[in-house]
Amino acid sequence: MNSCLKVSDPEIFALLDQEAQRQKDNIELIASANFTSRAVLEATGSILTNKVAEGYPGRRYFSGCETIDVLENLAIERAKQLFGATYANLEPYTGSQANHAVYLTVLKPGDRILAMDLGHGGHLSHGAKFTMTGKIYDCHFYQVDPDTEYLDYDRILSQAKEIRPKLIIAGASSYPRTIDFQRFREIADEVGAYLLADIAHICGLVAAGLHPSPIPHAHFVTMSTQKTLRGPRSGMILLGEHSAPEFARKIDSAVFPGVQGAVHVHAIAAKAVMLKEAMSASFGSYQRQNLENSRILAEELMERGFRLVSGGTDNHLMLLDLTEQGITGKEAEERLASVRITVNKNLLPYDSQKPTVCSGIRVGTSAITTRGFGAQEMHSIAELINKMLSSEPTVNTIAKVQDEVSRLCRLHPHIDSIYEQDGDRFARKSEYQLHN
Known part of the structure; x- marks a missing residue:
């Protein structure tokens, strides 16, 4: 596949080969990571990279976009069908830029935003003080309940009444529980705010x-497409039927020329492929297995003495509090990386550690589920994590863990094998794992 690159730039080819080997030999537990299909990769690296296009279908600034218009319209219709939306903009380069487009649509500099605290599960683009959002807008943050570590909607309502935000953001990058978008809309309506649901994860x-879908409730819905959707690294914005008609025009203008320039046509093609895949039966099977794997892994870790934030998970990720183990998230990340298990250090609610150190780690199951890991592998992974983090691992322990990681990776080969299996076969495999 990379023969031309190997000849023209062997240095870059070698680095790509090195990364491919890393992905093949590692157990990927970073919650925002996943593996795309070969079809998505093919679209991403296609000849569409050669085409410059600005604007929207039927309203381009350059000629020669007849095929591109058909392609983008097809992608838009697929997004609307999949999510039950009445409007979709697939041009944002990232989920963060999708958020910035929403801000540009309804906010002016200095307007107030209420979003989840970064240390409690929020995202950088939701107003962290050192980001563009935090510098332009007056950003305030809600936190999880200190006892349950769940969102306290009554407390969020009280906070919203006090600060009177113009925009409330519901969404997270490390919150392991179900988000009640209907309740968020009720809060937004009570204080006269717009509601943005960021469902990137x-x-x-x-x-x-x-x-539960935010489409019936939020004024705006944004997402990145490379995580649980298994698409290219890109973004989307959706509107539901209750959103004001003028929002569609304003969002279009906010995306282009508001926050970005020419369309990444190759990424839109890849998103179209991703959306078609997400409409398949095998995608539903995959996501059911993803949730089942997450639930089992959480239970297995708790049985081994690890404390999970909020006591478990409702989605594809969990947060491990390593305070009782006496190690930091940074040290845990490094220990696991040494045996080819990839996680990320993560702040916990009310964390006393610095963001560069953290008291915990975030663990997700989306990527390993794509590789075909099931219930039995969740037991094995929990035991490997326990061996590496419950106490200082010996040289012998490290060697044994590395051997087991190699065995699991051989048992469930890397994406080359995943790309070659058809969707029906994956669906049958996933259903078998769910019921056995």
Whole structure:
């Protein structure tokens, strides 16, 4: 596949080969990571990279976009069908830029935003003080309940009444529980705010009907497409039937020319492929297995003495509090990386550690589920994590863990094998794992 690259730039080819080997030999537990299909990769690296296009179908600034218009319209219709939306903009380069487009649509500099605290599960683009959002807008943050570590909607309502935000953001990058979008809309309506639902992490679960959809409730819905949707690294914006008609025009203008320039046509093609895949029966099977794997892994870790934030998970990710183990998230990340298990250090609610250190780690199951890992592998992974983090691992322990990681990776080969299997076969395999 990379023969031309190997000849023209062997240095880059070698680095790509090195990364491919890393992905093949590692157990990927970073919650925002996943593996795309070969079809998505093919669209992403296609000749569409050669085409410059600005604007929207039927309203381009350059000629020669007849095919591109058909392609983008097809992608838009697929997005609307999959999520039950009345409007879709697939041009944002990332989920963060999708958020910025919403801000540009309804906010002016200095307007107030109420969003989830970064240390409690929120995202950088939701107003962290050192980001563009935090510098332009007056950002305030809600937190999880200190006892349950769940969102306290009554407390969020009280906070919203006090600060009177113009925009409330419902969404997270490390919150392991179901988000009540209807309750958020009730809060927004009570204080006269717009509601943005950022479903970057859970959009695949929403698409499969395994998490309540924000489409009937939020004024705006944004997402990135590379996580649970298994698409290219890109973004989308959706509107539901209750959204004001003028929002569609304003969002279009906010995306282009508001926050970005020419269309990444190759990424839109890849998103179209992703959306078609997400409409398949096998995608639903995959997401059910994803949730089942997450549930089992959480239970197995708790049985081994690990404390999970909020006591478990409702989605594809969980947060491990390593305070009782006496190690930081940074140290845990490094220990696991040494045996080819990839996680990320993560702040916990009310964390006393610095963001560069953290008291916990975030663990997700989306990527390993794509590889075909099932219930038995969740037991094995929990035991490997326990061996590496419950106490200082010996040289012998590290060697044994590395051997087991190699065995599991051989048992469930890397994406080359996943790409070659058809969707029906994956669906049958997933259904078998769910019921055995």
